[in-house]
Amino acid sequence: MDEFHDQFPNIEQADIRIFAAAVNASSNGVVITDNTQPDQPIIYCNAAFEQITGYTKDEIIGRNCRFLQANDREQKGREALLGAITAGEHCKVELRNYKKNGQMIWNELRISPVKDSNGQITHFIGIQNDITARKNAENALADEKANLEKRVTERTQDLQESEDYLASIIETIRESLVVLNEDLKILGVNEHFCKFFQVKSADVIGKGLLSLGDGQWNIPELKDLLVNVLPHNNPFEGFELENEFPDIGRKLLVLNARQIVLEGKYQDRILLAIEDITERREVEQRKEDFISIASHEMKTPLTSIKGNIQLLERQAIKNNDTAYLNGFATATKSIARLERLIYDLLDVSKIQSGKVEFHYTTFNFDHLVEEAVKGVQVTTPTHQLIITSKCNTDVTADFGRLEQVLINLLSNAVKYSPAAKEVKIHVTKDDEFVKVAIADTGIGINADDQRKIFERFYRSERTTEKFPGVGIGLYVSKQIIKEHKGTLWVDSDEGKGSVFNFTVPINRA
C-alpha cells in the first residue's frame, strides 16, 4: 500500500498512520536506513530532519547518512557509531554535521537497530537532535574556564615574581627603606637601613618609628606628613632631618614617603626612603665656599689693577699725555669683563645650591628697561639701543636681577651683531605678564643651538673662536627669570638675527 507498510507488515494500518504522523511531527530529526541494501541508504526522513539539515527529502533519500559529515570525517563519535552499527546495538554519539549551506551543527545522534523475526538487522532508526547551541555554550564555558585558570596561574606567578623582584630591589638599593603601617609601626627595614643605623632588624621591627632612638624621629612636622600619606594618598618628598644619631653621629637625611599599592595584601602601608645627604651637602658647601673665597680673592688683585690703571689714566690725562689712552681704555674694558665673569661664577655657584637671594620690590618696569639700556649704551659706541615700545606698568620683582638679565641680553645682542647698527627693545604687556623682546640683526642661532644655549657652560661651536665667553650669562638669566615665574626663550633665524624674549608676571602670586 505504501512504503511504510511494506517495511513493517506486522503493524496495523491505523497504528502506522498515527506513528507516521507522530514521527513527522517530532521536532527531532528522524531517519531510517535500510540495512539490507548496500551502503545502508536512507529510506525515510521526517520534516524536522529536512529542517535541521537544510536538504529536501529528494536530496536525502537514497544516500548514506555520512554525507552530512561532508569532509569532516575524523570524528570521535564516528568510531562509536560504526562500532554500534556493526554490532547492531543502540548508541548515542555527538557528531559535527554540515547543513546544505555549509553551516556546521552539532548533532546528537541516537541510533536503534530494527530486527526481523530471524534477528537480522533490517533497519536503523536515527534520531537527530541539534545541540549546537548547547555545545557552543559548553565549549565557551570550557574555554572560559581554561582561560581563567591560565590567568590565575599567570597572575600568581606575576605576583610571586613581582614580590621577589621588589624584595631584591629593596635589598639591593643603597638607600635605607622602612615599611610602616598606618600607626607608623615598623613592619620591615632593608639591609641598608640596618647597616646605616647600625641596628638589627629584629630590634626595630614592631616599634613605632617616632619612638626609635632618643626621639630623633619624633618631629611634629614629620609625623604630620607621615600620618597623611595613607588616608589622603599624600606622598611627600625632600623632608630634611638633621640630628645626632646613636653610634653614627650627626647626619643630614632627606626623606621621601609614599603609599605602597601592590594588589591587596600590601595596602595601607607606607614606604619611607631615607637618603643620607650629609656628605653631599658638605661637598656642596665646600664647593660653594671655595668659589666664594676664590672670587673674593680674585677681587683683591683686581681692585689693585683697576685702581692703578685708573690712577695712571688720570695722571696721563692731567699731563696731556695721550699716547696710552687707548691702552687704558682697553685695560678698563678687560677689567670690567673680568669683574662680570667673577660675579657670574658666584651666581652660578649660588643658583646651583639654591642660595640666590631675591629682593622683591615694586617698581616701574619701563624705568628698569631704561636704566639697563642706558648702562649698556654707555659702553657701546657701535650700536644704537632703541626702545620701541613701553608698558607703563609697575611690577613686583627683583630690580637688580632683572637688570642683570637685560644687560646680559643687550650685551649679547650687540656682541653677536658686529655688522649691525642698532638693537631694538620692545616692551609690551597683557593681563598677567610684561614681556620684553630684544631683537638684533646679527649672526642668529641655528635650531640645534637654540635648544642648548640656556645650558650651563654651553658655547656654540660657531661662536667659540670669534666671540669669547664662558657660557654662563644665558644660564644665569634663565634661572633668574624662572625664579620670577616667567619664561625666557629665543626666536632666531641663522644669518638673520635673534629675538630674545622674556616674560615676568606683573603680580607675584
Next chain:
Amino acid sequence: MSAKIIICDDEQEILDITSMILEAEGYTVIPTINSLTVTELVASEKPDIVLLDLWMPGLSGDQVARQLRSDEAVKSIPIIVISASRDGREIAFAAGANDFLEKPYDIDALLSIVNRHLLGGEQIAS
C-alpha cells in the same frame, strides 16, 4: 689742614693703591694692616674718616666698627666699609657703618663717597 683718613685692610696692595688715590687728592692717609690695633690708632689719631675692610684676620671690619661706635670719644667719626663681598653691605650697616663700597671700586666712586662723608661731618660740626 687736609682731612685725615685711616685705612685698615689686610692686603698691602689695597692699602697702597687706596692711599695713593687719596693722597693724590691731598688727603693725609694713615694706612694700617693690623685690625687688632686700629681702634687704638683711631683713638689716638682722631681721623676725619675711617675706611675698613670687612674680612680680616684678628678682628673683622664689622667688629672694629662696633668697637668704634661704642667708644664715646670716636663714635661720631664716619666709617666706610670697603669689601669684595656683595653681602658685606648688610653686615656693614648692621655694625653701624655709614656707608659701603664694593671692591673692585672705581676711583670716582671712592672719592665721591669719601667727600660726601667728610662734607656731612663738616656740616654737622658747623
